[in-house]
């Protein structure tokens with residue numbers, strides 16, 4: 001992972017990892033209780049039954065602990081160790097709702113949990129070391145990235161931008177031209193899904209807020225999505241900003257760029 005992503009994503013990932021560890025401990029505790037409480041009743045059915053049920057519970061606990069350790073190692077090392085695709089499925093479909101629930105119980109801010117989920121998802125995608133042609137990557141932007149009083153509407157075709165430099169669209173158009181990448185501006189989740197269906201990319205790099213990125217990553221699975229958070233100095237959905245360099249660095253990690261000879 002690049003330096004920039006390391007600096008910004010590491011603290012966020014740590015929160016997700018801490019919550020995962022906590023959830024794992026709770027799960028192991030619940031598994032133990034589920035075995036221990038009815039074990040006397042099980043003895044009445046068959047004297048060996050508590051032992052067999054205990055073995056099954058031990059395997060389940062071991063799997064939960066191993067899965068957590070593997071996930072931590074994969075994101076810490078940035079390498080596709082084992083079952084990264086499967087782990088992404090587990091994180092997106094099962095762990096996120098549980099962790100959101102645990103976070104709520106602990107009184108944590110929902111957006112902080114979503115930020116940590118996005119950072120964890122990005123780590124897992126990047127650890128798979130994709131090297132894709134530029135025409136297999138789609139960059140999706142929210143329409144609020146465009147200056148609200150710009151007379152040119154770039155929804156539908158970002159290349160209509162006349163590069164005046166008053167908003168981040170200019171830098172993004174230049175990035176698209178530099179790498180020959182398709183960049184679409186979507187006015188909502190429905191349009192974003194339509195663009196993805198039409199363009200059939202192998203990977204999406206999406207810019208949005210915590211809520212939209214989280215739902216987009218979930219909806220798009222198994223399509224890999226790298227999420228980049230926008231900045232909202234004027235409040236939500238209005239003249240938002242994005243770190244163009246962060247997008248450039250993320251693209252360099254997934255693009256099949258020929259090395260100079």
Ligand code: SF4
Pocket residue numbers: 146147150151152154161162163164165166167168169170
């Ligand atoms: S860079 Fe200028 S022309 Fe392009 S979208 Fe932003 S305000 Fe409009």
